[in-house]
Amino acid sequence: MTPFLRKVVELIQENPEGIRIVRRVSSEDVPQVPDEEGTSGEMMLVPEPGRAQFGVFPVEPIDEPNQFTYFIDGIQHSQLLYYQETQQYGILPVVYGYVSAMVLRRDGERHLHPDTHEVQEALYLPLKAVDKRIFTRHRIEVHDILEERELAKTPFATMLARAGATVARIRDQLERKMALDWISRQSPADKAWLVVDGSIADLMRQLNERKLVRVVGVSKSHRTSYLNINEMLKVFSMPARHRSSIFRLRRGYQTEEVHSWYLRLRWQEGASPTYGLVRVEIPVISEPSEAQEIADKVSSWLLQETRPLSLPDPRYDRLIYPFRMCEQHLRSRAPSEAVMRSALERAAV
Numbered sequence: 001m002t003p004f005l006r007k008v009v010e011l012i013q014e015n016p017e018g019i020r021i022v023r024r025v026s027s028e029d030v031p032q033v034p035d036e037e038g039t040s041g042e043m044m045l046v047p048e049p050g051r052a053q054f055g056v057f058p059v060e061p062i063d064e065p066n067q068f069t070y071f072i073d074g075i076q077h078s079q080l081l082y083y084q085e086t087q088q089y090g091i092l093p094v095v096y097g098y099v100s101a102m103v104l105r106r107d108g109e110r111h112l113h114p115d116t117h118e119v120q121e122a123l124y125l126p127l128k129a130v131d132k133r134i135f136t137r138h139r140i141e142v143h144d145i146l147e148e149r150e151l152a153k154t155p156f157a158t159m160l161a162r163a164g165a166t167v168a169r170i171r172d173q174l175e176r177k178m179a180l181d182w183i184s185r186q187s188p189a190d191k192a193w194l195v196v197d198g199s200i201a202d203l204m205r206q207l208n209e210r211k212l213v214r215v216v217g218v219s220k221s222h223r224t225s226y227l228n229i230n231e232m233l234k235v236f237s238m239p240a241r242h243r244s245s246i247f248r249l250r251r252g253y254q255t256e257e258v259h260s261w262y263l264r265l266r267w268q269e270g271a272s273p274t275y276g277l278v279r280v281e282i283p284v285i286s287e288p289s290e291a292q293e294i295a296d297k298v299s300s301w302l303l304q305e306t307r308p309l310s311l312p313d314p315r316y317d318r319l320i321y322p323f324r325m326c327e328q329h330l331r332s333r334a335p336s337e338a339v340m341r342s343a344l345e346r347a348a349v
Contacts, residue, residue: 001339002335003120007140008138010138012347038106041224041250045246048292055244056245058166058244060296070104070193072195074099074100074102077103078093078167084125095160098119099121100120101171102329103178120141122141125142126151127144127149128146128151141239186213193214193298195217200283201249205257215282216281222277222279240264240266242264243261257284258283263278263303282294
């Protein structure tokens with residue numbers, strides 16, 4: 001049992017009024033992140049020498065050694081621990097959220113090793129509906145999941161979904177913090193590159209100053225489309241070891257400080273259009289020829305990261321192996337289901 005869970009057990013034992021411990025969770029009570037609906041963004045084509053229109057191009061092997069040295073990924077876990085009965089708002093869920101992230105480092109012999117590792121544990125609940133001083137006394141970190149105006153009209157299931165979404169947001173913040181810490185330690189002479197699981201657009205917005213940073217974002221999800229129908233058809237028909245044209249992302253009136261392109265890591269006949277497909281992001285590069293060179297170089301390095309396969313993970317077609325190593329390491333350190341059950345049984349004594 002983690003020190004945080006011990007504090008939660010003490011809180012329940014000392015303040016049992018209205019608390020109902022959940023020993024058996026139904027499938028309806030799992031605080032999962034709600035599925036994100038597909039949305040549309042916009043893009044501005046980035047000119048590449050000799051390529052006037054949007055297209056797809058083969059990624060040729062390069063002689064330069066792979067410079068990917070650091071990788072950041074994280075995990076999250078949410079579980080309904082207990083619910084609080086209140087006269088004014090009825091039943092309120094109290095969710096335990098475990099978030100962890102790590103930096104994986106590759107040494108000169110190409111071996112991967114843990115570099116830094118951070119964990120955040122907290123309870124997630126409608127904090128404005130309870131006495132938060134109880135949590136303060138027990139030094140328990142809490143995150144509010146609802147605005148006060150939402151308390152009376154939000155059903156239990158929606159509260160659970162909101163808790164899951166909040167845990168996911170905290171994980172994103174932790175990964176972004178670790179990436180910013182890494183960037184702050186880099187000097188202009190450093191040649192190492194950092195690869196981040198997901199978009200780096202938010203990361204670029206948080207930089208205090210605009211400077212050259214060797215950071216790559218790899219997005220495995222394609223729920224937001226930045227291309228028109230014909231452009232997306234070219235991407236979905238793209239063979240393995242090909243990339244699309246470079247483009248710049250736009251969301252509403254905001255133009256992101258990243259260049260992006262699609263890359264097909266692998267392909268097999270009969271697969272879905274997104275099989276092996278990732279979207280890559282790098283910080284904006286002003287010189288078109290340099291942007292093209294970096295895009296080809298980064299694409300070639302990412303293709304090298306597809307071996308060994310990330311099986312048995314169901315995302316193996318898009319999950320590069322260093323990210324799988326991050327997730328395996330983090331899961332091995334996270335509290336198991338048995339530990340969670342033990343904490344609940346001890347709280348009920």
